[in-house]
Each structure stands twice: as structure tokens, then as C-alpha cells.
Amino acid sequence: MxxxxxxxxxxxxxxxxxxxxxxxxxxxxxxxxxxxxxxxxxxxxxxxxxxxxxxxxxxxxxxxxxxxxxxxxxxxxxxxxxxxxxxxxxxxxxxxxxxxxxxxxxxxxxxxxxxxxxxxxxxxxxxxGRADSAPEAASASTQAPDAAQSQALVRQSMADFAASVNTGEMSQFRDSTSALWQEQFDLQRFNDSYASIIAAGVDLTQLNPMTPLLSQAGAINSDGVLVLAGHYETEPNKVYFEHKYIDEGGQWKLVGFNIEMK
Missing domain, CATH: 3.10.450.100 (NTF2-like; domain 1)
Structure with a gap:
């Protein structure tokens, strides 16, 4: 024993x-x-x-x-x-x-x-664990915009961005973004983030009448973020973009904006 x-x-x-x-x-x-x-x-x-x-x-x-x-x-x-x-x-x-x-x-x-x-x-x-724990996040029932709506989102975002770049400060663009992004970035940080584009003196308002060509339209990722990517058929270099949006009060608002010319 x-x-x-x-x-x-x-x-x-x-x-x-x-x-x-x-x-x-x-x-x-x-x-x-x-x-x-x-x-x-x-x-x-x-x-x-x-x-x-x-x-x-x-x-x-x-x-x-x-x-x-x-x-x-x-x-x-x-x-x-x-x-x-x-x-x-x-x-x-x-x-x-x-x-x-x-x-x-x-x-x-x-x-x-x-x-x-x-x-x-x-x-x-x-x-x-609760539906109201993250009010800024897109809900599971949020519908992705169709191709025409996606293009309209991109065109408006680009127009606001281009107008701000031409004035030399990003207040108009910042005002068009999500409340979530604005809480993280004050106007000075927006200006600093896009200072190189402002300094380059590129007039992006030329894109306003053009239709963006989407390579990724209406894709809502696992974090509830709508990702729209594609390019503009500009010459000699194309303008590529990848924009990210969240649903705030039933409207898609920017949380990320990236452009590249190549």
C-alpha cells in the first residue's frame, strides 16, 4: 500500500x-x-x-x-x-x-x-461579445457597395485629397475622413503624412473627370474594413490607389488612403 x-x-x-x-x-x-x-x-x-x-x-x-x-x-x-x-x-x-x-x-x-x-x-x-462594444466597426450585415458606388467613393476621396494638396494643407481631406481617423490624427499629422505629395506640386485634380479602374472592389475584410484598390489610366505614369473605409452611421468613411505613381 x-x-x-x-x-x-x-x-x-x-x-x-x-x-x-x-x-x-x-x-x-x-x-x-x-x-x-x-x-x-x-x-x-x-x-x-x-x-x-x-x-x-x-x-x-x-x-x-x-x-x-x-x-x-x-x-x-x-x-x-x-x-x-x-x-x-x-x-x-x-x-x-x-x-x-x-x-x-x-x-x-x-x-x-x-x-x-x-x-x-x-x-x-x-x-x-456585445454588438455595441465597437460602434465604429462595420456590422456583419453591412453590404459592400457595388462597382458604381465603389467608383464614386474613390472619386470623391480623390477629389477631396487633390483639393487639399493644391491648397497646401489637408483640412478638406481630413474633414471627409472617418471620426475614428480624425481622433487619431490632428490636422498637423495629416499635413505631415502627405507633405511629400504637397511638396511635389502634383495637380491631382486632373483625375476628377476620370473613372478609376478597380482591381479590388467591394471587398470587406474580416475586420469590417472595405478595401478599394485600382488605378487611373494616366500617362506617362499610372496613379495606383488603395483606400480603406469603415461604416460610420451608414456611410463609408476613410480610415486609410494610399496612392502611388509609377
Whole structure:
């Protein structure tokens, strides 16, 4: 009997050690995720961006991360609880939930990658547990605009942008964007962001009578963002664009505006 108890006791100790090792092994993944969310909740968006992977940074700029955090309440997190922590080779994953400052909860899933001897954020997805937790986000029932409506959106956005560039300051363009973007960027930051285009002296109002050719029309991504991409048939160089919109009060409003001439 004593021998059996010793064996059981040894087995219990072994299980405890295995569990302890599992938590130790995934500790770096958990710590990286917690640091990332803590930075966002404090409004330290630049610090949070530094915790993201190279792949993440190739597809999103710091201001886009800030907008995402604002949209899905990641800037209002009080506490987090991870129901699942895992890693395999250089990939890690956290699944759980976060409690916001108003008591509501959101589901979280964070994918990480190990690079340069540290765990970095590769992808973040968030789903609100309450319909009103992220009022700025497009609802699941939001319908994507058709091709004609998409072209009209692009033309209006480009016209507002071109008019602002010609005046040398971006107030008209800023006023046409989403409230979410305006909360993140004051007029000076808009001016600074597009200073190189203003300095180039390019008259983009020439695009106003032209029809944008859409290569990506009516695509609403998993974050509820409408992405419209394409180009204008200008010569000698074409003007390429990728604009991003969210549904605010039933209207599509800009949260991202990118153009390139090549």
C-alpha cells in the first residue's frame, strides 16, 4: 500500500512538473501578448508596434494599428484571460478574452512568430461579445457597395485629397475622413503624412473627370474594413490607389488612403 502511495505520489509530482514545464515553455508567448495589449491599452501605440513582426509591419503602419485598437476596444482593456496557450517550432498562439473598462468582454486570438530571439505579434483578431462594444466597426450585415458606388467613393476621396494638396494643407481631406481617423490624427499629422505629395506640386485634380479602374472592389475584410484598390489610366505614369473605409452611421468613411505613381 505504501509503495502504491509512493508511486501515485511520484506520478502526481511528475504531472505537476510537466504542467509547470508547459507553462514555462509558453511563458514567452504569453508575456509577449500581454506586453502588446498593455501598450495598446495605455495608448502607447508606437511601443506596441515595435512588438510586432516584420511581416506585420510590411502590411500595416503604426497609425493603422492604432485605428484597429480603437475600433475593437483594445485601447480600453482592463484585464485578459488566456484559455489556450500553445507554440510549435517558431509559431505561437494565444486564445482568450479581455475585459474592457465598461465591463464588456471581447474574444481575442493572437498569433506570434519567434524572430530575432523574441516573440513578435504576427496577427491579431478580435470579436466583440456585445454588438455595441465597437460602434465604429462595420456590422456583419453591412453590404459592400457595388462597382458604381465603389467608383464614386474613390472619386470623391480623390477629389477631396487633390483639393487639399493644391491648397497646401489637408483640412478638406481630413474633414471627409472617418471620426475614428480624425481622433487619431490632428490636422498637423495629416499635413505631415502627405507633405511629400504637397511638396511635389502634383495637380491631382486632373483625375476628377476620370473613372478609376478597380482591381479590388467591394471587398470587406474580416475586420469590417472595405478595401478599394485600382488605378487611373494616366500617362506617362499610372496613379495606383488603395483606400480603406469603415461604416460610420451608414456611410463609408476613410480610415486609410494610399496612392502611388509609377
Amino acid at each position: 505504501k509503495t502504491a502511495l509512493k508511486i501515485l505520489g511520484g506520478l502526481a509530482a511528475f504531472i505537476a512538473i510537466v504542467v509547470g514545464l508547459a507553462f514555462w515553455a509558453t511563458g514567452g508567448v504569453t508575456e509577449a501578448g500581454d506586453q502588446f495589449l498593455a501598450a495598446l491599452s495605455k495608448g502607447e501605440n508606437d511601443q506596441a508596434y515595435q512588438l510586432t513582426s516584420k511581416a506585420f509591419q510590411q502590411t500595416a503602419r503604426p497609425e493603422q494599428l492604432a485605428i484597429f485598437a480603437k475600433t475593437y476596444g483594445l485601447d480600453r482593456i482592463r484585464s485578459t484571460s488566456w484559455s489556450s496557450r500553445s507554440f510549435e517550432n517558431n509559431s505561437g498562439k494565444l486564445v482568450g478574452s479581455a475585459t474592457l473598462d465598461d465591463g464588456s468582454e471581447i474574444e481575442l486570438e493572437i498569433e506570434l512568430i519567434h524572430e530575432n530571439d523574441a516573440w513578435k505579434i504576427l496577427h491579431v483578431s478580435s470579436k466583440s
